[in-house]
Amino acid sequence: MIKVENLTKEYILRHQNDSRYTSLRDVIVDKAQNIFKAKSSLQADTFLALSDVSFDVKQGERVGIIGRNGAGKSTLLKVLSRIVTPTRGRVTIDGRVASLLEVGTGFHAELSGRENIFLNGAILGMTKSEIQKNFDAIVDFSGVERFLDTPVKRYSSGMYVRLAFAVAAHLEPEVLIVDEVLAVGDAEFQKKCIGKMKEVSNADGRTILFVSHNIAAIRSMCEKIVFLEGGKVVAYDQTEKVLPLYQGVLKEGSTNGISVTATPESPSGEWETGTDLHIRISWEKYRFDPGWQCDIACYTMDGTKLFAIQSETFSTFSSLDKEHNGVEFSVKNMGFASGDLRLDVGLSKAPKEPYFFVVENCLMLSPTDKGLPEYKRNDVVIIPQTTCKAINI
């Protein structure tokens, strides 16, 4: 059982001093100045990465943690896995905890696959006998048995990730904490991992906390969801109840007076096959300068780029002037069938310049193939327009 009570994590931001390392000289100079001045020159500003987070997880539950980038998901996991200390609050965890915040933590490039299995296992908290007991299963799961005595620096990145996962998948704690680590594996391997995690959770009543941007993975894996936003818990409930809330929030993104929304045309609120999606980008009046560029890219959850839109290909966009305060792209669903997609939007002042406004990972869409009732294949991303006719040869 996990009990989180009023957990708060505060970070101190230094504005004046941007360097990565604090140097002793700065501290001495600062302390010396303090003698003469009332106020420190290092203006301290605090940032609440987590504020008053409370929730309970029962033994054997699989709980997903979702939220946008910077919502505090990773900080929460770091506090729960005792890597960072909270500023206030209390957490009680019953049972042995293992956390997997990164794939292949502590892997050493010079060591062989075999050696790294032992090293990584020990780092993740396994004892030597546990590793030995599971060694064959790990090797089998990873599928790299032929290269077991090759240094991992000679591995392909896929093999590396598979080996790292294989070790992690054979952890046997009562509480498993997993960060967005599945994002790097290929789709098939991801499925295998999620399957393995579900299996052990069902069999041994293992508690799992799971952070992911992959809604499909969360949906298939977790019974309950903690939805974080700005370091606070927005909702904590059954998956079916929280996911729509989250997806609702994700249809909008705004910063610095520029906002982006993506609204499907169909009244059901889903981006059905054959219907349009309206991506609307708006800004404060008179802010627009001719020459602005807008790029939109759409990815599947495992990172495959599906399509991209560049504003330079639209004469309407080039002819915008200061009077306009927004633009709307309409994209037709030509047959995107698979689960969830995400949109990235970027604006730059001129071609090839860095974006001054970026919404990443922010917009989530769930296209459906409702328009084509015949197709019900979940693993298909695109259903191309196809015709069929009888021929005689």
Next chain:
Amino acid sequence: MLFYLCDMVHRTVITPENTDSNYWKDVWRFRGLCYFLAWRDVLVRYKQTAIGIAWSVLRPALTIGVFWFIGWFFKIPDEGVPRIIMVTAATLPWQFFSSAFSEAANSLIANQNLLTKVYFPRIIVPVSTVIVCLIDFLISFAILVVIMIFLRYTPGWQIMLLPFFLVLALLTAMGSGLFIAALNVKYRDFRYVIPFIVQFGLYVSPIAFSSNTIFASADIPDWAKVLYALNPMVGVIDGFRWCITGGEMAIATVPFVISMAITALMLVVGVRYFRRMEKHFADVV
């Protein structure tokens, strides 16, 4: 099944103040990790080198050669013991200390990817590096054995006390290493201070010369002798020499007690400072 029943009792409480109620129990639980980190460092150290583990012998052997030459050239008194044994008996513990100290002090930075991604009692990292240096020391000890066999030199009963001085060297390296390691996480300045401390230590420790020369000398004022004895490695190296060459230790008794006291003090301060800073390592590293 019994395994799980036992572990069910395991309860972790995370609060801002105490994460340390069963810290040393945790250290014990993670002893396997300590072993594996040391094992990794040993394995990795001489990968892709042509002569491999021979470096563990060659490095101290070259240093011994240099100090032997200096002693011979400047006719530093050798107290009736073969000079090469005098020098070796001092160089080996010094090399052990200097490598253990500097590697422990840099260990947290070198393993920062671990600090930010997994939990374990942080003290494991510097401890494992000290273990690696200890293994190196045991290998290089072969040099002394070979020299003694070659010169048909039989050490006295005092050699039985050698492990005690080895532990003393280890604790000295540990205390100072932990302190600097904790500082190094926040203030990277210490990255530059460490080689300087090691280099400076080499000059003020009795390697090319003998402590007896210093304490017997009438030209050196008493305050300087006290200052000299404050170096904890003086006690360690004198002890090593005494174990191997026998002879008079009486003159050096008071300085030896001072050195031991400094070692104890450094160990207490080092561990306490390390423990205090430890919970912020992941935030500042």
